[in-house]
Each structure stands twice: as structure tokens, then as C-alpha cells.
Amino acid sequence: MNRARLLIFNAALGPLDYRVPEGMHVEPGSVVVAPLGPRQIIGIVWEEERLPTDPVPDAKLRPLLAVVPVPPLKAELRRLIEWTADYYCASLASVARMVLASGGALRGPATITEYRLSGGLPERMTPQRQAAIEALEGEQATIRELAGIAGVSDGVLRGLVNQGVLEPVQVDCDRPYPRARADYAVPVLSDAQSAVSERFIDAVRAREFAPFLLDGVTGSGKTECYLEAVAAALDAGQQILVLLPEIALTEAFLRRFEDRFGTPPVVWHSSLKSTERRRAWRAIAAGTAQVVVGARSALFLPYANLGMIVVDEAHEVSFKQDEGVRYNARDVAVMRAHFEKLPVILASATPALESLQMAESGVYERLVLDDRYGGARLPEIDTLDLTVEKPERGRWLAPRLVEAMKERFERREQTLLFLNRRGYAPLTLCRNCGFRFQCPNCSAWLVEHRLSRRLSCHHCGHETQPPPACPECGELDCLVACGPGVERIADEVAEIMPEARVAVATSDTLNSPEKAAAFVAEAEAGAIDVIVGTQLVTKGFHFPELTLVGVVDADLGLEGGDLRAAERTYQQVAQVAGRAGRGAKPGEVLIQTRHPDAPVIAALAAGDRDAFYEAETEARRHAGAPPFGRWAAIIVSSEDEAEAKEAARLIGGTQPNVPDVMILGPAPAPLSLLRGRYRYRLLINARRSAQVQDVIRQWLAPLRFPQGVRVSIDIDPYSFV
Template identity: 45%
Template sequence: MIVASVLIPLPVPEAFDYEVPEGLTAVRGDQVTVPLGPRLIRGVVAEVFETTGSNRRLKAIDQVLSEHRLPERTLTFVEWAARWTLSPPGEMAATALKGLRAPRPRPERRVKRVEGRHPARPTATRTAVLEALGHRSMTGPDLARAAGVSTGVVKGLVDEGVLTVIEIEAVAAFDAPDPDHAPATLNPDQAASATVIADAVSAGGFAPFLLDGVTGSGKTEAYLEAAARALRHDPTAQVLILLPEIALTQALIERITARFGAAPAEWHSGVTPPKRRQVWEAVVAGRCNIVVGARSALFLPYANLRLLVVDEEHDGSFKQEEGLVYHGRDLAVARGRIEGASVVLASATPSLETLWNARQGRYGWLKLAARHGAAVLPDIDLIDLRTCPPDPQTWLSAPLREAIGETFAKGEQSLLFLNRRGYAPVVLCRACGHRLTAPDTDSWLVEHRYTGRLVCHLTGFSMMKPKLCPSCGAEDSLVPVGPGVERVEEEVRRLFPEARTAIFSSDTVPDGASARALIQSMAEGEIDILVATQAAAKGHNFPRLTLVGVVDADLGLRGGD
């Protein structure tokens, strides 16, 4: 009897055994449907073996699906990741198949000429449509534009039977990147780093690197050049670039498109389900060479993954803390080892784990010590608020206010960094000193003045700001204490009423689309002063930004990883 162990997407600790009936052939990585209770469920074959008998009667596999087989190394990675993170292997396998759960894109409707059929009334507009179409197939609107007529003329020819409508299945077309399209001019440190990485990719085998470069040193150009040399050596090679935030993808996609003359695939929660399916199928078929995505892109079924890049590897956003719990950076290193690929961990401020591995010699350590081109590191001034305190009920010191004014007068941009959402971190009663906290916790409620609510950032509890103190009953005695980004932005608008200001935090940009819109506005100079939390500290490129003020800098010294 042939038995297949099948991983099913349920929180169970191991694969389920099923009999492979006669007439069916199942191999490791096949997608199958199997009975589970009264229903059929999709799973992945993890192992196939032969046995002479069993002490229990096994149910049989219902069907081996014609979907793409999960590549061997992808399945090995999924099984390893499940063991490493103590996660159900079936749920981890389901993550790798997530793209296939999305619906296929709708077929494209086109029209084509019916041989031997001619219009009963060959008017000038109808003749123009037939001449524009020729022997091709085109969409109705495109054909109407090409012929310079209305869509009604095309529809009339379809109704008359001169043209027929056909449906063509939508297949994602990812143009092959050209490694020699627009190479960047590298400085010696960049060129040396790119050469080391590219040589490791060409040699094959697992090779991890820390690309340690100061801000603006050109780390992106270095690893893109390494990717170009890898693609030049092997045109079927695949490159994965992981980013910590969806908001960063668009800028990098534009840089990759300019460098290689072809856009990469995009993979994150902001991509529509049909598009995700197209990306999944292109990746497993080897029709997609470069993927830019969030941490979940690690689980795509790469056919020939040769280089992984984890940009801003120190960023805590690579940690998945809901559902399957894992660290994207660590799994990227593991995936590189299993695939026999090179891994680049890029950062201006490497994590302690990565820095330790580099110092111990486990990772190659590539250093970019200077900024690229004519750029220089900024001057940093420390302002002691004991000797230069801000005015009462304000939060910006006199030197910072003067610097903002000078920057604004020159038509340049300023960024004020304060890693505190909302208007004020504490709300207390002036009459009795009571501090408002979330129910059943000691977590203080944060005032959000734009919404008029008090919010606990720990539990998610929120409430409208009361008029009476809940402890002593005093009216209008609740006052905000301390600054948040909303309060700092309020002060900026009072000081510089003509300046265009904005707030960049998870409250004002709750999704990737709004974050990209704000980043684009800042990059195009439509914002003069940006007040931001750590949401802005993700490696964005703002060419007109010449001043950064860190408000209440001591705040960043408390709190852990």
C-alpha cells in the first residue's frame, strides 16, 4: 500500500496519512484534496512511502490537483520554519500556498475578425475599424480609439457577426530585467561590496553578508549591482528584496525599474488578490526574476532563488506577531541556507544579533563608511533643555525654532521626530491629580485631539474624553500632560502659520496607500514641516529635507526591543 503524509491547514502538530489509491500518482510537493470528516480539504504532500500494512484503515486521497507542485526547497523551508517557530506545519504550508487561494483575474475580452464575413453597409467608420483591426485581436475600447470611432461602431459589427468576442486568460507578464540597462556609477567601497556578493552568488552555496553602511552610503546601489551581475551570470536567477514597510516598496520599485528597464513583482497585503495569484504563478514557473515585498514574500515558491536582500534588517517590522509568529530576518537567513543562496542584511544601524554574527565571522562584513558622491554626514547639535528650556506649555527649544525658521525661509524642508502618537501621553485631573487609565490596567489613556478620544495603545480601549473627572467629579478639570505628535504639530502651526505641515504616524496613515501618498507629497516638496513618529524613520528619500529635530530625545532611550 502506498501512503502519503499530507500537510493540512489546521492547527495540528503533524501531517495526516492517506492511502494513495490505484490510478493516482502522488509525489512530495503535490497539492491534493483529502477527506477530513464530512468535507474535502486541500493539502500538500509532505512524504510518500510504501507500507505492507496498517493497524488502521486509512482514507484515500480524493484528487491530485493540477496546480503547480510546491518546489522541494520551498517545502523543506516550510517544514524547517514550522519546527523552528513551534508552529503547525500545515498552517505554515498554507502560508506558502496563500497566493493560490486568490481568484484568477478575469479573462480579457477582445474582438477579432470573422473570416468571410463583411458588413452589410460598409460605411467609412466601419471600414476604418476593420482596417485598424486587421488580423489581430484587440479590446473594444482600444480598437475604437485606434480607428478614431465610437465604441458603438465596434458593437454594431459584433452584433452583425462581422466581429466576434473572444476571452483571453490574463497572464502576468514580467519583462526580463536587463542587467546592462542603466548601471550606476559606484564608488570603490560600493564596487568592492557588489563584487564580493556577486562572486558568492556565482560560486553558488549559502553565503550570508552584513552590508553595513552609514545613511546615504549607497547600500541600495551596491546590492542592485550585485543582483545585476547575478542575473548576467544566470538569466534564470531570482532575487528577493524584503522591506519592512509597504510604504517603502514604491520608491524601490521605481529605482529597480530605472536600473533594469523592467518593473519587479510586488508582494504584500496591499496587492489585490488576483494580482497576488499572478505573482505566485509567475514565481513558481520562473517567469519572474525580481520580487520586492514584505516578510510574507519569503514563502513564495521560488524556482531558482539565488539572492535574498533584507533591507533595513534591524527594523522591528520584520517580526510577525499575529497568527504564525516569526522573525522575517531570521527566516530569510534560513531560506538562503536551504536554497543555497546568498543573503544580504543591509542596515545603517545593524541589529545586535547580526552585528555579533558578523564579528564572529559567521557573516561576511561589508562596510560602506562614507556617503555616496558629494553627500556628507550632517552636523549634530545636542541641546541641553536645562540651560535652554522651551517656553511654558511649549516643546520646541529656541535653537530648534530658529533652525526651523531659517530652513523654511530657504524653501527647504524640516522633519520633527517624536515617537509618541496622539496629542498627549497622559490626561490628569487638576483638582485631585487622578490619571485616566484603561479599565483593569495601569496603562495611561492617550489623548487624541483630532478624534476627541482617549485611547489605550496597549489594549486598544478607547472612549470619548469626559467632561467630569471620573474620580472626584470636577468639571472641565482634565488636562493633557506632555507632548505627542499632534501637540507638536499644533505648536508648529502656531509658530509658522504659512508653512504646510503634516503628521506622519499610524493614526494619520493607517494603510499603505495613504502612507505612499504622504511620502510622495513630502518627496515632491508639498510639505514644509513634517512631524513624525518612527513611521517616517524607514529609509525614505526626501531630497529637500535639510533639518531634522528630535523632540524629547531622551524618550528614545527607554523601552526595549
């Protein structure tokens, strides 16, 4: 090649052409450094025919400066970037940026200085130095990382370095990961598990596109089934990607993986340190990272020899990204498997309606595990009608649920209470004048968190301390917490059962893999009697002594304008119910509700999943909703309310009249102010046959908006706020 067309990470500029200097070798997919004005930029060499632009004469081309020392991006990954950008109406640049997610990985081989205890002691021992030395036994990391482990300042550790107590060690940033062994600890599978895993193994060996829906009840051993396919891919020298929806699930899965294969997998998520991201990215690109377990962003990494993809808990809403490129990792995983010609497994006890429909139509192969592993039985489920069995005044747990908890405590068994609401109370108001604490950046109430003594916004992160007096009327000691959050339920349990050991499990308390691992260890050791948690505890955890699940407010998910509310409520409650009775002891689930006759609650109580899905399928078919129709949203936002409103009116006033496409709005978004930006939404409902993306692109392309206006497109939206 004597000239190259680059995809650069500035969507406004579009593709740029450059001259390839004599002696420099580039090919499609090469990552290169190029000049742009006085700056140097990173770009990816792309096929010219796939990135059309106005031709530039050879004489005007500036030369490329260097080729970045990483393997070229494979053609299959470039096609995935193009498909994702096209389907989700995003720029190629914004999707490609996710592939090169570690800037440090592009700088070539490197070393880093880490520190470890030398065995010596300081001349003068202080309490902080003593605590640091005890905490760092067996640890090796950078000064900053060690300071975090020891809970002391960097200065304390630098003093220990100067005294020779900590010694420096030069570490290769790209040191290889330990190798996993497919035969390390082969499990004994049931007949049903063996049949499913054999089908997966055949697909791995065939090296062809094969999408599977692994539909198994909670506790049926779905993980063991796909880990046998992982073993087959390891034997074939292939890389495997396992996507998990929550970082809190990672530690439990890592331990399970290590027990099976002798070493942990490579991890990829947003909480990794930059050096860990660099090491993982380069090992993935080089093909030496065998198994990668990660959040949705791991899907776009440049695997050298990918052989299989697993999407665990595939129904989870958190696989849908709601900022930047608004993609659904579950669907993109299927497309990556299609381009790479390999099997993809979507595993879930409560599959998304879209996945079930794909199986029904024969696109996905559905494999079913009907029974729990090892003879464990599914729990008994019953409803508590809160209009009849009312909790005591000022409390939120019905008497029958309280009695069941006390019985479990006396038998040394565990209880899980589920309420999908973080904090102590969703609303704090003044009993004197009625003033409500609202976020200054969002049209949302501030949530009281008593554990951290803060009023917090769960949308933008704004925090403030609760004042001693009402800001409106000045009355002292007049603030009242309205409604329950998990912290309030935990307090109620502590009042009812003062001897019980209670743990609150939310994204606030389990906000790192280490904290999640500590929680799991305590629960498994029997050091926790009652777990009070949000949706974080509805999946992935296996506690043999947990025999009672109480759903505090099953109606909560049915409120608001979520068009998938019934399905999401069914999935959450069914998943949390599945935590009960996973060992030898039978489980029981009590669902508190004010609407026991609602179809979703009745289906949960009857354990009749098929009836619920059939009714929901017919309702969706009648409404032309997914999977029988298409949804898309256009979100307009600006820091200036009038500007946002005018831009939304412009879009609404120019909407096209297209057959099979219905456009609703514009209207203020349910969350009309978010992070300081005023928001309007339009919702598009179309038949499956309609080319929604083309309609939206042609509609918006000629429109021009003020600089402060953002117009976002959300294809297949999951959030309607």
C-alpha cells in the same frame, strides 16, 4: 506512491495517511485535497520518515480526492518549514500555512471581470457621476476597487455600467507581469560601491550559500550596490526576494526599482487585494515573477528558482513577528539562503549587535561603505540639554531648535522633527478629580488623536470619542492632554511658524502605499517645510532639501523594561539623523535630552558608533545576553485572570533545574491585560550551548491547561511587554 502522508493545517490532529488512487501522481511537496470526515481539507504530501506517526493499515486508508494545480513545494522549502517550526517551537502546520497564504491561488486558472470608461456619458449627469468619471480616467479594476479610487458607492458605478459609461473587460487573473531589464538604466557607481557590488555579483554567479552584512553609513548607496547583484541574478534567469520592514517604504523603493529596471517588481504585503495576492503567488510558484519586494511573510512563498535574498534595513524590529509563529525574518532569511544555497545580503547603516557578532566570528562577510555617495557629508550632531535649555512653558521644542527651524524655513530648506509617539498626547486626564482614560481591554492609557477626534488604544485598536465631561466626576471642560505626541508637536510648529507647511508622517497618516507615495512626492517637490514623524521616517527616505533633524525626546526609547533599549535608541536616532544633508547642502542634527551623558546619547553626539557598540557588547557579554547568551519567553494568557495566574503558577512550579539555564518568573507581564486577556510571563536566560528549545518542549509537554488558556513561546524575543 500508493500511499501518502499529509501535513494538514490542524496541528491538533497531526499527520494523516491516505491512499493514492490509481492514475493519480503525487510526490513529496504536492498540494492535495483529502477527505476528513464529511469535509474536504488541503494537505501537503510529506516524506514519511520526516513525519513519524502510528502506521495505518492500507485497507483503512481513504483515497485522496485531487491534486491541486500548483507546483509541488520544493524540498528546500520543506526543510525551511521544519527548521522554523523546530527553532521557534511552533507547529509544522502553522508554518506551512504561511506558504499557502493565498487560498485563491490554489483554484487553478481563472478570469475576472474588470471595468473601464467607454468614453460615453450618462443620460443624466449627477455630481457623484461627474466626480467618478473624472477620477477613473485611465483606470481599470473591479467595481469595488474603482469605487475606492473614485470615493463613491458601488451603486453609483453600477448605474454607470447600466448606462454603458463603464464597459466590462475579461481579465486573465494570472496574466504575466512585465519583464524587468537588467540593462535598462545602469548607474554610475563610486569605486567603493563597485567593489562591493562586484563581490555580490560573484556570489550570485557562484550559486552558493554566502551571507553578507552590508554595513554602510546612511546615504552611502547601499541600495545601488545590491541592485547590481539583482541585475546579475536577472541575467541568470533567477528570482530575487527583497524584504522591507515597512509598507510605507514600498512605494519609494518601487519607484527606484522601476527607474533602474524599467518596470516595478512584484509586491507582496498584507494590504494586497485577494486577486493581487493570487496573481503574485501563482507567478512566484511558476517562476515568472522575477523580483519580489515584500514584508516578512514574502519569505515563505514557494519560489521556483530563487537566486538571491536581500534584507534591507536588517536591524529593524518589525522583522520580528509577535503573533502566531514568532519568527525573525532576518534570521529565517539566512536559513532559507542556507537551504537553497544562495547569497543573502543583510543591509543596514546600524546593524544589529547579533549581525555584527556573526561578522566578527567570520560567519557573515562584512562589506563596509564608510562615506556618503557623491561627496555628501554626514551631518553635524549636537545635543540640547533640556535641564539647561528649557522650552517655553507649555511647549516641547527648545529655543535653539526653534531658531534652527526658522533659519531653514527662510532658506527654503526642510526640517524633520522625530518623536516616536503617535497621536496628540499619550495620556488624557481630568484636572478636577485626576481620572485617567484607560483602555477597557488593555492595561494601557488611551492616546488622544485630535486629527481623527478619537481616544485610541495602540495595542488593541479600541476607539472612543472624547466626552464633553469627565466620566468620573461629571465636570465639564476639564480634560487635559499630558505629554506630547507628533500631532501636538505639529500644532506647536504651526503656532511658532504659521506660514510653514507641516506634514505629520505616522502609520496613522501614511497607512497605505498610495498615501506614502503622495507624501514622498510632496516632500520631494518642496511642498512640505516641516515633517513631524515617528520611526516611520527614520529610514528609506531621501529628501535632498532636508537639512535639519530635531529629535524631540531622545530619552523616550530608554524608558521601560526593554532589554535592547540602548541599541534600539541608538539605531532609531542614528537612522533619523541620516535623513539630514543627503544632498549637496550640509545637514545638522539637534538631539533634545535630559541625560546628555548617557552612553548612547554621548556616542550619538560624538558620532562614535564603534565606541557605543563596544560598550554595549561588553554589557551584553557580562549579562549573558544575546549574542553571547540566549533569551526565550513563555507567555501565559486567559480571559479569566485567576485561570491565567494558576496556569502560570503550574508552569513556574514545574520548572526544570538545568545547568546553564536560568528561569525568571512567572510574573504579571508589564502589559498585564492585552486585548481582553490577562497575561503572565516567564523569561529564560541561557548560555549559547544550552538547548533551550528542547528544555522548553520537555518542560511544557506533560502539562495540561484549561481550554481558555493560551501558552505562547517566544524564542529570541524583542518585545518584553
